[in-house]
Amino acid sequence: MATEIILITLLTILFFFLHRRKTVAATRLPPRPPGLPLLGNLHQLGSLPHQSLNSLSKRYGPLILLQLGVVAPTVVVSSAEIAEQVMKTQDLIFASRPPSSLANHLIYNSTDIAFSPYNDYWRKMKKICIVHLLSSRHVQSYRHVREEEVALLIADIRAASVAAEAVNLSKRLVTLTNDIICRAALGRKYSGETRFREMLNEFVRLLGCFPVADFVPWLGWIDVLTGLDGRARRTSKQVDEFLEQVLEEHLSRRDSSNSIDIETDEGCADFVDVLLSIKEEHDGLDKEHIKALILDMFAAGTDTTVTALEWAMAELIKHPTLMQEVQREIREVVGSKEVIEEEDIDRLTYLKATIKETLRLHVPIALLVPRVAMEDTQLQGYDIPAGTRILINAWAIARDPENWDKPDDFWPERFMNNNIDFRGQHFHLTPFGAGRRACPGIGFAIAVIECTLANLLHHFNWEVPEETKDEVLDMSESPGISIHKKSALVLTAKLRSV
Numbered sequence: 001m002a003t004e005i006i007l008i009t010l011l012t013i014l015f016f017f018l019h020r021r022k023t024v025a026a027t028r029l030p031p032r033p034p035g036l037p038l039l040g041n042l043h044q045l046g047s048l049p050h051q052s053l054n055s056l057s058k059r060y061g062p063l064i065l066l067q068l069g070v071v072a073p074t075v076v077v078s079s080a081e082i083a084e085q086v087m088k089t090q091d092l093i094f095a096s097r098p099p100s101s102l103a104n105h106l107i108y109n110s111t112d113i114a115f116s117p118y119n120d121y122w123r124k125m126k127k128i129c130i131v132h133l134l135s136s137r138h139v140q141s142y143r144h145v146r147e148e149e150v151a152l153l154i155a156d157i158r159a160a161s162v163a164a165e166a167v168n169l170s171k172r173l174v175t176l177t178n179d180i181i182c183r184a185a186l187g188r189k190y191s192g193e194t195r196f197r198e199m200l201n202e203f204v205r206l207l208g209c210f211p212v213a214d215f216v217p218w219l220g221w222i223d224v225l226t227g228l229d230g231r232a233r234r235t236s237k238q239v240d241e242f243l244e245q246v247l248e249e250h251l252s253r254r255d256s257s258n259s260i261d262i263e264t265d266e267g268c269a270d271f272v273d274v275l276l277s278i279k280e281e282h283d284g285l286d287k288e289h290i291k292a293l294i295l296d297m298f299a300a301g302t303d304t305t306v307t308a309l310e311w312a313m314a315e316l317i318k319h320p321t322l323m324q325e326v327q328r329e330i331r332e333v334v335g336s337k338e339v340i341e342e343e344d345i346d347r348l349t350y351l352k353a354t355i356k357e358t359l360r361l362h363v364p365i366a367l368l369v370p371r372v373a374m375e376d377t378q379l380q381g382y383d384i385p386a387g388t389r390i391l392i393n394a395w396a397i398a399r400d401p402e403n404w405d406k407p408d409d410f411w412p413e414r415f416m417n418n419n420i421d422f423r424g425q426h427f428h429l430t431p432f433g434a435g436r437r438a439c440p441g442i443g444f445a446i447a448v449i450e451c452t453l454a455n456l457l458h459h460f461n462w463e464v465p466e467e468t469k470d471e472v473l474d475m476s477e478s479p480g481i482s483i484h485k486k487s488a489l490v491l492t493a494k495l496r497s498v
Contacts, residue, residue, distance in 0.1 A: 030075055030382045032065040040067030042215060047479045050366035054078060054396040063380055069215025072098070072372075074389040075379070078396040080403055080428035085379055086371065086390055087427065091435035094371040098389045101211050105232040106203060106239065107299075112292040113440065114300060114369055124284065125293060129440045132274050133293075139443045143342060145183045146451045149176055151339070153452070154459050161493045166465050170488040173309050173452070177302045180448055185297045186246050187270040199238045203295075204303050206232055208481035243291040250276060271297065297441070303482040304364035305445050310485050311362035312354060312453055315410045317464060317491065318473055322412060323457070326354055330458045331496075340458055345450050351457075353415035355449055359422050359431040361410055366395035366483050368433050394430055395483070403428035460493040 033056055035041040045068075046052035053076050057064055062079035077083050086094045096118035103115035113129055116122040132138070153176050160167050178200065179189045190196040211228060213220030223229040250272045269277075275290045316323035329350045334340050345351070371390040378384060399407045405414065420426050423442055424434030432439040439445075456462075464472045471487035478486040 027383045027385075028381065030063045030065040030379075030384075031060040032067070033060055035067050038070065038216065040069055042068050045210075048477055048483075050393055050395040050483070051477075053367070053391070053393050054399075057393065057396060063382060068389075069212075070217070071215055072387045072389055073385075074370075074391055075384060076391045076393060077379075078393045079400065080397050082379055083392050083394075083397060083430065083434075084427040086392060087424070087430070087433065087435040087437075090377060090379075093374055093377050094390055095436045096372045096374050097437075098370050098372045099214075101214050102206055102209060102232055105236050106206060107295050108288045108292040111289055112296045112299075114296055118374070118436070121284075125289070126436075126440065128275070128278060128285075129293065129296075132278060133271055134440050134444055136443055139447055142180075142184045142444075143447075145180055146448055147339070149179050149183070150451050150455050152179075154455055157456075157460065157493045158495065161460065161495050166468070166490050167493050168488055168490050169313060169456075170306075170310055170485070170490075173306045174302070176452065177305045177309075177448065181297055181301050183270070184444075185271040185294055187250065187272065195238075196242065199235065199242065200298060200302070202231065202235050203239060204299065204481060206235060207299060208479065239295065240291065243294060244287075246272060246294075247276075247287060247290065299481075300439055301441055301445060303480075303484075305448050307362070307364040307482045307484050308355070308358055308445075308449050309452055310489055312358040312449075313456065313462070313491075314472070314475065314485055314489055315358060315361070316354070316457075317462060317489075318475070319410055322354070322410070323462070326351055326412075327457050327461075330454055334454075334458055340451070340454050342447075342451070345454055348450075348454060349416065350412065351450065351454055353412040355446070355453065356415045356420070356422060356429070357410060357412040360398045360404075360429055361408075362483065363394045363398050363431045364482050365431070366393070368392040368394050368430070369437070371437065392430075392433075394433075397428055397430070400428065459496060461496055463492045463494065465490065465492050 033041055033044065036043060044052055044056065044066075053064075057076065057078035062077065063082055064076050064078075066074045066076060068074050077086055097110070097115055100110060100115055103110045103112075107115060110116050111121070111125075113122070113125055116125065153172060156172065157167055175191050178191050178197075182189045182191070206228075209228060211220075212222040220229075254273070254276065271294060272290065275285070275293060279285045279287075279290065316326065329348055330340075333347050334344050337344075368391075371392075373384050373386050373388045373390065375386045376384070397403070401407050420429060422429050422431050424430060424432065424438045427434065432442045432445075468490040472489060472491065474487050476486040478484045
């Protein structure tokens with residue numbers, strides 16, 4: 001009997017092996033770099049995966065197949081042509097997200113916009129964001145918040161300039177963006193609270209981690225040993241307690257003021273007020289959904305905005321002739337006015353070209369949030385089975401010599417006198433993604449970046465202190481969900497002479 005069982009088992013394994021070989025042979029899969037047992041190609045990602053994957057793509061082609069652990073295979077896209085197939089031509093097929101244990105821990109089982117799978121719930125949440133939170137009209141309604149917070153930043157730097165003190169611009173930019181997002185989303189600032197700053201920093205850091213359990217599930221105990229699992233649970237609890245307190249404060253205020261008219265008082269209603277009003281009018285939106293949407297604003301709105309501003313200033317410091325050109329334009333348009341108005345910014349074509357070039361050379365999220373194929377399909381003649389994960393290497397595409405002259409140079413002039421934009425229509429420049437899963441907060445982020453950069457360059461002339469020169473001019477990248485400059489931007493600000 002035992003012999004018969006062994007024989008049947010061996011025949012079953014042999015049948016499975018032969019059937020699998022036949023299936024694979026009949027399927028034309030993208031080129032795949034050789035990997036290791038169990039790990040697959042995980043060991044080839046390195047600390048900066050976008051750079052490692054770019055190197056692999058140069059060797060194996062713009063569409064490569066990776067096996068990251070034992071989960072579904074991953075296809076890496078490194079050309080604008082294939083990215084357009086994924087994010088436009090076959091956008092619906094690739095509109096969903098793979099599961100993420102950290103997003104499940106931190107963002108209420110991935111019930112936000114960024115990590116939620118594609119379904120009716122996601123479509124409803126996306127509509128709420130676009131119509132009620134991040135439309136052009138709503139972005140404009142927070143203009144006074146941007147202008148007030150940028151004015152406080154300028155005053156802070158002016159005080160440091162008078163005292164002849166160096167300015168850690170990286171830290172100040174973090175505070176600025178946090179304060180703008182807090183006022184718009186929560187109704188008031190929390191940057192003065194150490195607990196809030198530490199919690200938000202840890203939240204963003206965790207989203208950039210790679211849990212072992214997501215790639216080799218039965219090795220998930222490693223995440224427990226390294227402390228990653230505990231950090232995620234602890235931060236999730238802290239975030240929930242904080243947001244619960246914010247919601248209770250808003251509900252209490254609404255009870256005492258008979259609610260807020262979000263249609264006639266857009267300048268006063270923050271995101272929480274708006275979402276609570278929607279919750280009262282529609283079924284299917286609960287407190288956890290509101291918390292998840294608010295967390296998206298911080299995850300997508302703070303870190304990426306800081307990254308863009310930090311890299312823009314770093315590149316202009318490294319290229320003083322270009323900085324002088326931007327400043328010349330700003331000062332000619334604005335003149336002696338102390339306050340730069342958004343109407344002025346509309347006329348700053350070289351500033352806008354500088355921001356585009358920054359977003360090209362330093363894509364804030366180098367690997368766009370992963371997608372997953374919802375059905376069998378093809379890309380470039382290769383078979384892509386349902387369940388395959390898709391990684392778009394926006395960093396590699398933005399530096400592809402097939403698309404760009406002098407791709408590794410910081411050269412804003414490339415965007416003068418053309419209509420190339422970053423809003424999802426030109427697939428060689430998609431720092432915010434494209435298609436259904438494009439970031440809905442593009443308008444909000446760009447408004448902050450333009451206002452801040454214009455004021456920093458209008459009011460001050462910037463120099464590098466000799467003691468921080470090597471660090472400031474070092475353009476090395478730091479790993480994370482957003483690709484920051486590795487070393488802080490410590491500069492000397494000198495008041496411009498009028």
